[in-house]
Amino acid sequence: MEFTCISCGNPLSESDLELSINLGSAASMEEDVDLSGDESPPFALDAIDDSETMNFYSTMCTNEPMAESSTEAMPLCERCFESLAGSIIHDIQRTTRETGRYNEAIDQLSTVTPPPPPDLTALELEESQAMAEFQSVQAELHKLRRTLAEVRAEAEKTTADTEERWRAMNEAQREADAACEAARLHAAVSTNLTAMLASLREDATLALFPIVDCGTHATICGITLSSNDWAETGAALGVVAFLISVLQKKLDIFGQFTVSPQGPQSTIAIERQGKSTQVYPLHMARPTKKGAVQLGMACCCLLHTIAEVYVAQFPDDDAVSFERDGHSVDLDDRSESAESRRPIDAINGLSVVPEPRGAPSERWDLSWREALLCLGRVCRSTATLDPG
Structure with a gap:
């Protein structure tokens, strides 16, 4: 095998x-x-x-x-x-x-020898110390945060106050600048106005002061008398005072009248011949609308009287402008019509205006009536004098 x-x-x-x-x-x-x-x-x-x-x-x-x-x-x-x-x-x-x-x-x-067991007591002590230190740091942090919030609030407040002061300073500066500018303009206007008034006083006529009689109030140079606004009424009275001072250069009779525009305390002073000067207030007993209407009617009579005195002394001055109810009035017309006789009746002492019906408190202030009656008597005594 x-x-x-x-x-x-x-x-x-x-x-x-x-x-x-x-x-x-x-x-x-x-x-x-x-x-x-x-x-x-x-x-x-x-x-x-x-x-x-x-x-x-x-x-x-x-x-x-x-x-x-x-x-x-x-x-x-x-x-x-x-x-x-x-x-x-x-x-x-x-x-x-x-x-x-x-x-x-x-x-x-x-x-190999094993490491010794850790000391728990020492570790607990270290942990407690670390925790205490952490809590201390945390408390300090909270304190710093509060301080930061307070500082921030104070800074915001300071900033707001500073801005407010700056705004106030800027506003004050603007007001001061505006006041300086207003003073400068006022000085310039005053200078020009003084020169203009001086030239007016040299050669001035009533035609420069158009007067409108509306029956319940009147205007002169477009400024309304008898307005509820006393500032406008005072301005109109100032124009009347200037008109009287201008006409005084042409006619000594106007030197007897002195109008003082002072708001509700405005007055008219009439110097009596050989007597003391009588001062009449131009305010109503009650500052109502009805009182303002009554004041306007009285001012119409005053302006109409001034115009009639001027025309009586200067009949050849065809530039006189006086209107009633929007129609021109011929101050030299001595007709017996009621329309033309109303201011003449006031001048002649018949009445300032037709007496209003009602309680006596609704009637005109008596000081105005007396002032206008005195003014009418003076006008009658001087209306026939020669202009010379």
Whole structure:
């Protein structure tokens, strides 16, 4: 019977068969081998403690799994056997080295002294100290935040106060500048007005002061007398005063009248010939609309009287403008018509105007009546005088 190598397939020689038989005998004698010595067989199978590896090597030799006490020959040539033996020896040496390293590592781990357990008391003390320090820092942080809020509020308040002061200063500066500008303009207007008034006083006629008599109120130069607005009434009285001062240059009789425009305290002063000066207030007892109408009617009589005195002294002046109810009035007309006699009746002392019906409180102020009656008496006494 011819045997072949299970690894390379070459036929086995007698020496190969003998080696295979010896290998099988060695496997059967595994339990009898003494491994207590220092040296081990170079390719002893007892060094392999893995049953699966052992079965592998047995299979390579016999082509069948090796039994525990098998004595059958393993057909393997000498060359393949040496290769297998070298590989086994290399694996054994590698495993031996790794086992030695593992044993050394185990010995080192067994000799390492474990660290002492931590001191819990010291750790708790450190933790409490750190917590106290953290709370202190947190309290300081809250304090700094409050301080920052207070500083910010104070800064905002200071900024607002500063802006308010700047606004007040700017407003005061603007008011001062406006006052200076108003004073400058007032001075310029006053200078020009003074020059204009001086030229008017030199050569002025009643035509420069158009008068309109509407029955219940009058206007002079477009400014209304008897208005509920005392500022406008005062301005109109100022024009009347200026008119009297202008006419005084032409006729001395106008020097006896002095109009003082002072709002509700406005007065007219009449200097009696050879006697003291009598001052009459130009206000009503009650500042009502009815009182304003009564004041307007009295002012109409005053302006009409001034115009009649002027025309009586200067009959050749055709530029006189006096209107009643929108129609021009001939002041030199002495007809007996009621329309033209109304102011003449007031001048002659018959009545200032027809007495209004009703309670005495609705009548005109007596000071106005007396003033106009005195003015009428003066006009009658001077109307026939020569202009010279």
